[in-house]
Amino acid sequence: MNKMTFKTKLILCVTLINFLTLFLSYLIFIDTKVKDDTEYIKTNLLEVAKLVSQNPTIKSDIENKNLNKEIDKTMDYYISIFKDADIIVIADNSGLKYSHLVKEQIGTHFVNPVNWNLINQGKGYFSTMRGSVGITTRRFEPIFNLTNKKVIGFVMVGKYNYLIKDMTYNTIIILALLFFVSLTLAFIMSIFFAGGVKKSMFGLEPEDIGKLHIKEKIILDNLESGLIILDENNKILDVNKVFINKFSPLTPQIVLDHTKSFLGGKKIVRFDITINKKIYHIKILPIYDQKKYYGNILTIKTRDDVDNYAREITGIDQLIEGMRASIHEFKNRLHVILGLINLGKIDMVKNYIKEFQELNEYDFRKYNNIQNSFLKAMLLGKEALCKEKKIEFILEPDSNLAINENNQFTNDIGTILGNLIENSIDSFKEETKHYKYIKIKIEEDENIIRISVCDNGKKIPENIIDKIYDYGFSTKGKHRGVGLHLIQQKLKLYDGSIQLIIENDNKTFKVEVKYEEGTSN
CATH class of the missing domain: 3.30.450.20 (PAS domain)
Incomplete structure (x- = not known):
């Protein structure tokens, strides 16, 4: 049956x-x-x-x-x-x-x-x-x-x-006819109503929905990320066990209060927020089906979790790029030394090695006041890259930085500084001028770090200055336009600021970041 x-x-x-x-x-x-x-x-x-x-x-x-x-x-x-x-x-x-x-x-x-x-x-x-x-x-x-x-x-x-x-009989007959007509209409409407309910249930039976719900809970509760599910009015529908167990005493409402300004779009949004001096990475996934909006899914991770996947992208890639440039320069110098030896110019080889050694010592000495090894290595890598592109890389003599290593703040400063320098390097791609330079100044004053990156690369048109911090906006082509937006997002974590100054052929980005010892990942 x-x-x-x-x-x-x-x-x-x-x-x-x-x-x-x-x-x-x-x-x-x-x-x-x-x-x-x-x-x-x-x-x-x-x-x-x-x-x-x-x-x-x-x-x-x-x-x-x-x-x-x-x-x-x-x-x-x-x-x-x-x-x-x-x-x-x-x-x-x-x-x-x-x-x-x-x-x-x-x-x-x-x-x-x-x-x-x-x-x-x-x-x-x-x-x-x-x-x-x-x-x-x-x-x-x-x-x-x-x-x-x-x-x-x-x-x-x-x-x-x-x-x-x-x-009386006519009244009863008329009302009886109305009764059967009403019942027939009710039956027809019940068919449409049942069809609509079944459609809203995606054609599933209640038993199937119950099984799917159990499977969904098992999957959600075994994710690595905390999960908050919102309806179309941004009201909290559900929270997985990962969030409850891992992020306590953080509550879903606190997270929602910090993310409301990012809700309502149709694209996936990623950003960091600071709650009680702890930084969390949030990802917003809008839920759409055939252009119908159902709500959002919020995933939340600690910065430690994010670093396991993204630290290479935000910091290590820049070091690797600098190392590649340094290795390339080193190989060129070895080729010069080998050529001089083959020509029997031993005295010239000695003088060349001595000059090369003095130059390297000078390069390292000018970074003596940058005590953070991670940032120092990044700056050396950027300098090597600039030499390869025939861009003079200048670090102001009075620059200084002594923030602790192995701190998330270091990674974020590296992201800010590295993207500013990379932005300056990109501005020379279409420039044919003879003298190109990038001038860096870093100052640490109590709990404030000031960074200045100046270059004489391509100018920024006045009509787009207000848009350069927008996500995805770029004059450099498709899949670009993330650097300045990323810098601005990082600055929000530390109540920082960024300012663009254009004078003659120079443009300067000035950044101020507030640093507190209690700020961590």
Whole structure:
């Protein structure tokens, strides 16, 4: 036997609920409608009876025992204009009829029972009985004399019961048809509703969704990164166990408060944030399906985790590039020495090696005040690269830097300084000028580090100066435009600043970074 699908269950459930609701509603409605119609008929009968009983001509004729045919004509007129008055009979207090639907009965006495006790007390009443024209619902109303002091007769206004039943039957039929039409529409709408719900569930059964949810939790809880899931309104939906276990006492709300300004885009965003003097790497993954936005996934890692994957990119690559340039220069000098030896110019070889040694000693001496080995090695590598490109690399003599090694702050300073120098080197790619230089100045003053990188490379057009820090913006071609944006992101971690100064043929980037001993990875 095939198992009933979720869609079929939903259709049956919705249809049953609608059936019960409509059925009870229509029962109550029919009962109310029939009662209202009956009450409406009685009200109309009462109004017609009151109208007739107050007619002064009728009062006068009955009081004077004047069996006038005009009374019957007037009643025929009333019957024609009042739809609920099918029969009107006027009689005096002896029961003598002055009007009747059957004209032959005019002048005869009223046969059916009359509650003379109520009539003589001046009170009207309703009754249902069979008369000469069939079963009718009747209203009896007393007729007083002209002075309204004595009852002289009564008026009976009746409605045929079969007409009341026909009206009730028609009401029930119409409401029954409406019931079935409503139920049919409810059934059709339930099909569309169930289809929409099934579509929102990606065509899966609840059991399948439950299994997927369990698998999803297992996967999310075994990731290396902390995970925060947000809905389309950036409200927190879920957090994996990695975040709870690894990043405590950090809370999802604290992370969200620090990342709100980055949410809302359609691209993956990566950045670092500082919380309680600790730096975390955040990655925002927007969730889209066929252009529909569902929310974001935030992954969070410590800087130690990021360094295991990215330290080579942010620092080591620059050192390798410098080492390559140094090795290339060293090979060139070895070739010169080898050539001089082959020519037998031993004295020239000695002088060349001596000059080379003095030059290297000078190169190392000018970096004596840069005590951080990582940054010193990076600067030496950049200088070797500049020599290869015939760019003079100048380090101001009063430069100094003594920050600790093996500190994340060192890596970030290396990223800032290395990208500024690389930016200057790139500015000479299309320059043909004879003299090219890059001038560096580094100063450490208590808890502030100031870096200045000046060059006489290609100028930056004024119309793009405001855009050079935007991610992806570059005049150097595709897949570039990250360096200055990365510098600005690093500076935000330490409440730093960057300033561009353009004077004549020179452009200078000046950076200030606040350094606190408590700032770590």
